[in-house]
Amino acid sequence: MSFFALGVNHQTASVELRERVAFNPERLNQLLSQQSHHHELHDMVVVSTCNRTEIYAMADHADILLNWLAESNQIEVKQLSNHVYCYENTEAVSHLMRVSSGLDSLMLGEPQILGQVKTALSCAKDVGVVSQQLNQIFEYAFYAAKRVRSETAVGSHAVSMGYAVAQLALQVFSEASTLTVMVVAAGEMNSLVAKHLAEMGVAKILICNRGRERAEKLAQEIAHRVSVEIIPFDQLAQNLHRADVISSCTGSLHQVIAFSDVKAALKKRRYEQMLMVDLAVPRDIDSKIESLDGVYLYGVDDLQSVIDENLAQRRQAAVEAEVMVNQLVSKLVIQQKVDAAADLICHYREQAEMLEQQELKHALESLKSDADPEQVLQAFAHRLTQKLLHPTSILLRQAAQHEDPSHMEWLRESLPEILENRRKSKLDQENGK
Template identity: 35%
Template structure:
């Protein structure tokens, strides 16, 4: 059985192509079922279930479905905004070409357009890739944790589709364990690598618990939305949005169970908030030194944490001179982000070392699995010989032969039969082959346990 990871990601394909190759979550299970030929069809093809779109129907029409599409293969699909990947375990040596063909037909994209952007990683490369993806080493934001949850969702969906078996189950369980080990033993995710994350981390340095603080966001653009997402995850006591356009401010506030206030109310209400994050398109400061001085006085000098992400600035720079105000600009947060990136990069080498060790361990397990059919065959052959000699012994006993003589004959016959193959191979071998057998046979026939001669 061969492992294969095949797909496209933000390193190999532009967003426009990634969008076309993406699988909506509700389409992954049907896609896996089609891929593995679950629905009955004719001439080795899988039939299209009722109601499927034409593009999906065409994906099922691969004449003479390849071996890896059969029920003995295993498959899982991971699809996010940055990557679409197919993990499979298959005996088909043409799996790469078949996978590209299937993806192109499923999404109605020509093979010539898709193939240059596809990577195909076999065996240990596939294992290493899965470990790196789950650990956040292959993400657009180094060390991010969202991908691990997305991978777990992909595995859950594949399980529900009946598409996982021994090999991929083992791969993904070890993948999750490696991701946990990397995050537990390195600082790959311990440092802020975005403005929003850095703002939350700075707030946590000033306030023991952000959940006890009132947070004000000024503006309703993309950066404020991102910051609101990060702060909302800390469950603040109150979340408020002030924006020039009331409708847009209200819409953003409602997304996070907050409320909106008119921007004109800001001077009279600034003192209510412990944390203020501002990012507007104003060409002039909207929060002056005097307004903050009055707010601090009304707060009886309880500290205020302020973040100005606007360029030009929303908050007059002189505010940073006030004793009870902690003001950070976009440049301050940028420095923290750069430091965080550098710290995460330093953790990469340690994470890669952990991954290499775990890849080696998995490949040892995979190698051991490869001899399982041979072991089963040996057991079957030996059992057939045992049953034949047992039948002969029972017939001897039935006709009244001496039991001791029967047991002696049984043991001699079994010994001769078990020794025939190795002895014959040794007699026929010559040169290096004979030397190899001479070295191997003692290990193969070494007695175990209490039969080793030590009583």
């Protein structure tokens, strides 16, 4: 049985296909519950996000995973097979680590994916389709992701507009907890700005949007983190003075924040500094505002140059992260081999103990019949040694006959070293060390 990773992502499949194979949590839980009784595929985790749907599973062959993904979404296997990727064992472990670390994301180094993978594992464990072996692989991948995050700079620099605005606010104002933020328009871009700033612990967010419904939706999404107030769009100018940070992205064909309105707002604020970010094209904010003392005005081009530089730094850090992932994969593979050998070693020791008891019983019976104790002990040692050495002798002969001479070379080099270490250890014990 092997460890497989099979799926589609933003690099191999269109948005339309990704939508067809995506799972919502309720349906996924139902499907995984059914798999707990499946005789071929009952040890699996499914990661489903807007950019990827992946199955990680212990299985005899990959076709089982492909068939399940196709049947679960009523897609022809042939249609799906042109877009899936599949990795096995070492490559599958490496892929899981890269995904968890954000190295395989559309936005290099994005942090959300780790939480999504952890949630996927938790859901699968809740319905009982995760073995100890599969769980250990995932836990090691989380450890790898933590190492990548803490020891490289792959996630350290802002590479999205929303995050860049939030970082800029912290540079202009050293203390986030006292800030009032205004987002002018509650579209996708400003929603990200609001969410990032809410996570950073600002005091209040004012949402100014033309339509009430979208403003209320954004307010509900961030209200658990920050105080929120919705402002009618026709009252924008009257409320500018309340905001330390203003992010505008309306999509309007005309400017919505005028020079005179900001000048009046500054006066009401007693000229306390303001950060204004214009994410709109065409621009929302009058460019002459930049000439006002106490106002920092940034546009899309200003932020994009910062993002491009940061993305280049992330890519450089990703090279270091890839090396780290490869090293951690190698360590896991070695540990898995050691764990696999543990069962064989345990079995061999049980056999040796059984032989010991057999020969001991035979020796004790001989002593009861008044046999010479010295001869009994010699016979006991000889018979036990012969039986213990028999399997090893067979393996040595087979290694000598094997087409690949490296087996015999390894034994030739390793056995004398092991025996010498045992001899030294015995001498140390005899000398009281």
